[in-house]
Amino acid sequence: MQKETLHKSLIRDFYRRAVAQGDIAFAEQLIADTYIQHSSGLKPGKAGMLEALNLMKQMPKPASRATPFMRLIAEDDYVVTNLSFDWGGKQKIVVDLFRFENGQVAEHWDAVQDQPATTANGNAMMDGALPTEHATLSATNKKIAVEFYQRIFINRQLQALPEFVASTLVQHNPDVADGLAGLHTYLCSGTLSISKIHRTISEGDFVVIQAEGQLAAEPTMVYEIFRLDQGKVVEQWTVKSKRLYW
Structure with missing residues (x-):
């Protein structure tokens, strides 16, 4: 399997299994022991990420959720996701950047921004075209x-x-x-x-x-x-x- 295809599949599973379903065992396998976290809201390292996933698992789920997916773009050892979710009555727009090493997530960066009620262009932040699956690198x-x-x-x-x-x-x-x-x-x-x-x-x-x-x-x-x-x-x-x- 092409490296980028495998990495995208693993990230899809991470969101669906570890984040949405609370499958901590899957997260433990996917996240490298030497994992580096660049998000300000989480404790450092693999332990910090697993702790955050455990907390999310215990939190009440919102009655309705915006469809999370999204744009999924991969090159070499990097995977970028652009997604949205409802949190506290607000739609959050997120970009996550993951770096893989030896088939595991070794590093993570992100940015989160609220979808404003109005925009200068009349378009929502998550609207628009989606990447074509299995597109060749350009x-x-x-x-x-x-x-x-x-x-x-x-x-x-x-x-x-x-x-x-x-x-x-x-x-x-x-x-x-x-x-x-x-x-x-x-x-x-x-x-x-x-x-x-x-x-x-x-x-x-x-x-x-x-x-x-x-x-x-x-x-x-x-x-x-x-x-x-x-x-x-x-x-x-x-x-x-x-x-x-x-």
């Missing part, structure tokens, strides 16, 4: 997305936006209006500044960029998901979290 799309992010978001070469972005861009960042003009206006506002790309994961038409920057002068972790078509970004999702654990 080195070309990855190269384009990295150059786009470096030149536009980090180097602020906004005059180059039309080289990378379709005029009909569909936007799921709640702070940004649809279209090329909407992204240009948002970037000109200076609300979010990006300083560094940490990791990039690509599969088919989708590219995920994990970056750090500042939002309203606070250190911020940013996950961008881009869908490309014919060499241009045609759809964008963003999940931000004001915490940095690299």
Whole structure:
């Protein structure tokens, strides 16, 4: 079985068995003893993750849940999930990033953001296209997305936006209006500044960029998901979290 296919299958099972059904034995097998946790709300290491899963198992389940799945994107030893769930009467939008080592989850990062009541584009944060299952990796799309992010978001070469972005861009960042003009206006506002790309994961038409920057002068972790078509970004999702654990 291709490595990426196996890793995605294991992560699906982790959500369904360990998270949803409380199968702690499965989690113990899947999580490496040397597991590194980058989430601020959990205790460190494998013991911290198992403790969190045990607590979730004991908590009352909500009467209704948003369908969790989602986008599932994998390259090499990394798997990215983009999902949502109901918590405390609010819809939470999540990006999880897992790193595998020898068939086990060895490292984890995440960002969680509330779905706002209204957005600048009228689109929900989880709406839009889904990756095609078993899509081939696209080195070309990855190269384009990295150059786009470096030149536009980090180097602020906004005059180059039309080289990378379709005029009909569909936007799921709640702070940004649809279209090329909407992204240009948002970037000109200076609300979010990006300083560094940490990791990039690509599969088919989708590219995920994990970056750090500042939002309203606070250190911020940013996950961008881009869908490309014919060499241009045609759809964008963003999940931000004001915490940095690299």
